[in-house]
Amino acid sequence: MTHDQLLFRPAAEADLGRIMEIIRAAQARMRARGSSQWQNGYPAATDIRRDIERGYGHLLAEAETGLTVAYGAVLFEGEPAYEAIEGRWLTTGPYVMVHRLAVAEERLRQGVARRFMQRVEALALTRGIGSFRVDTNFDNAGMLALLAEAGFVRCGEIRYGAEHREAFEKVLRRQ
Template structure:
């Protein structure tokens, strides 16, 4: 199996991360989704991730260029406090937001690798569970979540609309 490097993103990664996000936005638009079509996530959102130490990249071994990006939060997600439904747990959790894989690197298992590395990091940090949310028409993310054993817990709302919320208990 190919070696992948999972690491915290650095300021020097910002242009590549923005490029990956823009590619994901274009793909969603081409598929008819309104997710990420309102300017979010903007470069300022990624800069905030980096400043908070929440931005992570996946790179192929021996290469510096990121092939996937995601923000991993350990201090909660405010929208999750108002879930329409019920979470599986009430303890500490990790959240993965803004997961995107670069064009030319899709359908190679990189999103799955990112999720597995996020789970490992969450366990190392003592999180009891792993939560994500996604747009109802994001088929790629819905399949990824299903493959990795997340349970549907309800819906959460952001300014951009409703998202389906999922959780996986980490053992």
């Protein structure tokens, strides 16, 4: 299946079951690799339901079957934790960010996460947003590789309570 056959759309309540299957499989993969990320019950169905209600939840689905193959929360409102970065962001203006990105087990290593990120970039540009920020755990090798490949620059660390995350930014256009 080509990536052009993947539809990017807002998630709906009816998608919650499939999204949670994808999230649970991602949690198990992280656990198997020894990662501490997503091992404390997060993200739970309540987190995803809240994403959907707020309009943050987005997914990639196969055009032909409608099957969801990736999920992520796309936010344009900013992230309070990003204000206290230990380091320095590349830009100072508005930005888009992604949280809770996960790809279906059967679609791993097929460029699905990269396609999701590309669709988020395109959405941001249509809204006049020229910056894309992301954070991830220091041991999330898959996400770290995706960010490097996609041209994100490590800007420092941010904290969620006692947990540290690597912080990245990609300039989509000059601000």
